[in-house]
Amino acid sequence: MKPKNVTRRSFVGTVSAGAVGTITLGGMQAFGASGTSNKLAILGGEAVRANKPWPGWPYVDKKVLEEIEKTTQSGIWCRIQSATGTVATFEKEYAKMMGVPRCIAVGSGTQALHTSVEALGLGPGDEVITSPYTDPGTISAILSARALPVLGDIDRYSFQLDPDDVERRITKNTKAIIPVHMMGQPADLDRFLQIAKKHNLFLIEDACQAHFAKFRGKMLGSIGDVGCFSHQTSKVVSCGEGGSIISNNEELLEQCYTVQNHGTSKQGRTETIGPKYRMNEFEGAILLGQLPTALERHVLRNKNANYLSSKIKDIPGVTPQKLYDGTEEGSFYLYTMNYNKEVYNGIPREKYLKALSAEGINVSPYITNGLHKEPWVENIMNRKEYKYMYGEDRLKQYKEEMACPVCDLICDEEMLMLWASGPLLGTQQDMDDIINAMTKLYENRDQLKSV
Known part of the structure; x- marks a missing residue:
């Protein structure tokens, strides 16, 4: 096989x-x-x-089908058509279930992560430590902001990012850690919270697989600075594609909204650099149909x-x-x-x-392979912007220190x-x-x- x-x-x-x-x-x-x-x-x-x-x-039931039909007939297919449409309603209901004040819905888990990275101001010259044992979307979010994904090895039996290996990879340019809650189980958050506080780093939870998982009484995604979820078809709360962002920091969530809305705030002012990552009303309808059960x-x-x-x-x-x-x-x-x-x-x-x-x-x-063994590493080594932003000496060291033997095993x-x-x-x-x-x-x- x-x-x-x-x-x-x-x-x-x-x-x-x-x-x-x-x-x-x-x-x-x-x-x-x-x-x-x-x-x-x-x-x-x-x-x-x-x-x-x-x-x-x-999962499909009568409620899901009813929500899709209702949305189709309404003619409200884009979230900006209604402040009370399916996407806005899903955001409200999901935030309530996750125990946070607000949620921002986007088009995928990768988009949720990238939006969060941009909203936190991470970019050229910054380093973000994450796991090699994850979906490429995790590092795509970092690369899309032109930051540098530094990969730490994983624990052999939890399959989660190893805090000890993370701490030894921190440099003066490290700005954030993205632990990935692999398989939908919590990473070692006690340690990661301690490391983030010690080194003054942002903690972004990649909870794309971890809907409703709970750690010390709190939902995953609500514990770090920001948490990101995927609603792709295989996930336990799914709508084909789709993603969501939660946080207890209302100011940060407002910035997330602006970033994912092509840099345009709710006040209608174009304020920053941002892609168009809005969730559509059909995805919101499918999610709303699933949430009650x-x-x-x-x-x-x-x-x-x-x-x-x-x-x-x-x-x-x-x-x-x-x-x-x-x-x-x-x-x-x-x-x-x-x-x-x-x-x-x-x-x-x-x-x-x-x-x-x-x-x-x-x-x-x-x-099959940890991300440290994929071609993107050579790609950024040879890109002029990465050579300019990080310097050839740092990139050479970066590649030399890329080994993740436990992940390979x-x-x-x-x-x-x-x-x-x-x-x-x-x-x-x-x-x-x-x-x-x-x-x-x-x-x-x-x-x-x-x-």
Whole structure:
């Protein structure tokens, strides 16, 4: 199985809801009850889960369809046509759910991040530290402002940006940190808040995967200076594309509005440099249709994810994503684990995934390469504006210090990822299928040599 790089924009096209499986350990079946049940399905045995669909995604119900129809008939399709349209109403309702005074809706999570970077005044000559294990949109937001994305390594078991590696990469030009709440679980915010305060840095939360996740009583995105969300189709609150920005800083949010409105303030004055990133009314309608029941799905995902983790932790060689102290709830946009091939007699992850798929549980390696290994690095090294803004000596040092060995290990050997927006809305029996399939592979791991 050749792993595919999955981005916010391409994920759903790469893995369909009907083809995605889940990952966990629960009510174990007694394999061996029939003549072929101990035999791996990939070698001709009976599959644990054969031809059973998973809950579909994106979520659509009567309320969503009604909101779309109402918007179509209204003729109000652009947010500037009405101060009480779907986008403005979504902003109000989402802010209330997130426990913040205001929200600004935009066209994507990447746009939310870029708007925030610009609104904070970050630009040429400034450095922003973030994770190499994320969607390219995270660094695109920094590059679009012509700032320099400095990539820190990640923690091996949480898959989150490593605070220790971040602190050693801080320079006199560092102005902000963007921790990414990967898989919808909180990064180590206690440490990042401490580092940001110590070095007088902005803290931008990339919460694009982390809707409704909670850390020490607060919603992710509401803890740093500003928080950004994606509403792309695969996300747990989705509208095809779309993004949103939240903060407790009203002045900053006003600046975010101006930036995303091509630099034009609510007073109608063109005041700054800014792209046109406005969310349209159809996206707002879809989001409004989902919000009344979104927390019900959030609760179910957490219930199923916690059940999976309680069982999977007992399967040698697979470890559920580490959660930091203070984590209360996760988004569980993705459910991820660490694979230890040594427990499986050195069998590489690709064979394990192939065998798991044959049992009816399709899991992915997720991101193929960390962003530190992508061509954009050479691109900015050779751009005249980056040479001018940062100097060739700094760019040379930048490239020399780009190594992120833990990220490489995760990408090359250890990540196991189940897309969870739809599948984690399944039944406990669905979760047991995941658990039983993984248990079967462990108990019959000697057979993996023949895969």
